[in-house]
Amino acid sequence: MVRERNSLFSFRCLSFIIFILSIFSVSLFLSCGHCWGQCYYSPYQILEKKPNQPTIDDLRSYPFAWNHLTFSSSDAPPKLLKIALFVKKWPQRSRxxxxxxxxxxxxxxxxxxxxxxxxxxxxxxxxxxHDPLMTNLHFHLSKPTPAGYLDQASVWEQFQAQNSSGKPFDVVHTESIGLRYTRSRYVANLAVTWHGIAYETIHSDIIQELLRSPQEPPPKALTERAMKVVEEVRFFPNYAHHVATSIHAGDILKRVYMIPEERVHIILNGVDQEVFKPDIFKAREFKQRHGIPEDSKPLVIGLAGRLVKDKGHPLMFEALKQMIAENSTFQESRMRMMILVAGDGPWAARYRDLGSNSVNIKVLGPLEQDELACFYNAIDIFLNPTLRAQGLDHTLLEAMLCGKPVMATRLASIMGSVIVGTEMGYTFSPTVSSLKKAIYEVVDSGRAVLEKKGQVARQRGLQLFTANKMVAAYERLFLCLSSRNNGDDFCRYTY
Structure with missing residues (x-):
């Protein structure tokens, strides 16, 4: 009887996983639709094309990334807004x-x-x-919950006090569930920015299950995630407006979460273009400080960020380990390649140990933002082996603005918004064999090819991924949402 129950349980688990996989297969097919022939580059290429209409009557129904539009960020705003922001943690820049x-x-x-x-x-x-003279920046602090989240009762009381004193808030913005749906449903002029949703995370769970070693216990996440998606589909409508940080996430919010199109707005992440930009002098100084040869050898591949499992570092580590051990090809080419790792985490020590095996690997530890910009300038290509299928990783955008080609995992958010073609970089499946093949291709391509791809990557970065583009788009969205009932025409756009 016990054996029968266990068999039945295993069968149900297997059926559930197959069901989840089928959802993703159908989703990918529907996403590609009539542009299936173009999906080699991106299933969402069709969403990048701007309409040829001279005027958009209502920006709230604009189906493309707002980063494609031109909003003035140099002139003074046409209206000064009172904005409420809910965010779990307000960090130091370097952390x-x-x-x-x-x-x-x-x-x-x-x-x-x-x-x-x-x-x-x-x-x-x-x-x-920040500048202490910036008197228009006000912090309202509260004690976090045991899990580290905002205490909703406390922040709601603070919010109501500020909303009723003087001018009410023109717009409310929450980063993810900083303001939970139990309160958000009472706020009409609210926009939530999603940096990851459960539906995307299922892809990450599947990848990590496939990469799991037999010694590791099977996780419960894969079977629990589907119910998390159902939960999100139920409560997401309690937020008036949704901002997706990738084209893929915007499509999922509309199609799977069934949010009306006029309530979903795509604004891609942006990074500081004044910090992240090409600088050959900083690159040279950085190489000198860290003992990186200045001559044509070696080719420098850079990694940056948290050196943890879900960022793909077990995958990267195993790929390098196999490349060192399996054949003479890598032994002959390793002097033409150096791996430069910026960041901290459990895999830092492993990379250092691997580097002691006569392969060119340097672990630099965590870097401040300005030093990180020097790091990008010193490398020939940036590699992101992430297994996280949601959001847009800032490191890819930072590297692109520094004029570097990028190489990353074939995830929908990345292929749909960042590496949309081979002219700006490389993609690989989240397997050791695919990653090794991509690294070999990079080494064989040579520096001249990489420099050309880096130029294309920077042009795309300047077009879509600057902080100026992101800020201007959000400002216009906030102006639009604040003008719903007072006759202002900020929701209308003319090219």
Whole structure:
């Protein structure tokens, strides 16, 4: 009887996983649709094309990335807004994760443009380094929950007090579920930015299950994630407007989560173009400080970020390990290649140990933002082996703005918005064999080919991924949402 129950349980688990895989297969097919012949580059290429219409009557129904549009970020705003922001943590610049870096870059820029920002965050956060004369930046701190999240009762009370004192908020912005849906449903002029949704994460769970060694216990995440998707589909409508940070996420919000199109807006992540830009002098100084040869050898491949499992470092480590051991090809070519690792985490020590095996691997540890820009300038190509299928990783955008080609995992968010063609970089499947093949291809391509791809990557970065583009798009969205009932025409756009 016990054996029968176990067999039945295993069968149900297997059936559930097959069901999830089938959802993704159908999703990919539907996403590609009539552009299937173009899907080698990106299933979402069709979403990148701008319409040839001279005027957009209502930006809220614009189906493409707002980064394609031109909004003035140099002139003074046509209207100064009172903005509420809910974010779990407000970080120091050098320790910001993707969500926090987005919040930091966007809202400091909006404050510098004169808008009044009220930031509701936890008192465990370190207050940012900003101009103390910036009197339009206000922090409302509260004690976090045991799990580190915003205490909703406390922040809601703070919010209501500020909303009723003087001018009410023109617009409310929450980074992910900083403001939970139990409160958000009472706010009509609210926009939530999603940096990852459960439906995308299922892809990550499948990848990590396939990469799991037999010694590791099977995770529960894969079977639990589908119910998380159902939960999100149910509560997402409680947010008035949704901002997707990738084309893929925007498509999923509309098609799978069934959010009306006029409530979903795609604004791609942006990074500081004044910090991340080509600089040959900084590249030369960085190489001298870290003992990187200045001559034509070796070709430098860079990795940066948190050196943890879901960022793909077990995959990268195993690929390098096999390349060292399996044949003479790598032994002959390794003097033409160096791996430069910026960041910290469990895999830092493993990379150092591997580097002691006479292969060119240097682990630099975590770098400040300015030093990270020097790092990008010193490498020939940036490699991101991430297994996280959601959001847009800032490191790829930073490298592109520094004029470097990029190489990353074939995930929908990356292929749909960042590496949309081979002219700007390389992609690989999340397997050791595919990653090794891509690395060999890079080494065989040579520096001249990589420099050409880097030029294309920078042009795309300047077109879509600058902080100026992102800030201007958000400002226009906030102006549009604030003008719904007062007769302003900020939702209308003319080319």
């Amino acid at each position: 910001a994760g993707g969500l926090e870096r987005h919040a930091l870059t966007l809202h400091l820029a909006l404050a510098k443009r004169g808008h009044h920002l009220h930031i509701f965050t936890t008192n465990s956060s370190s207050l940012p380094n």
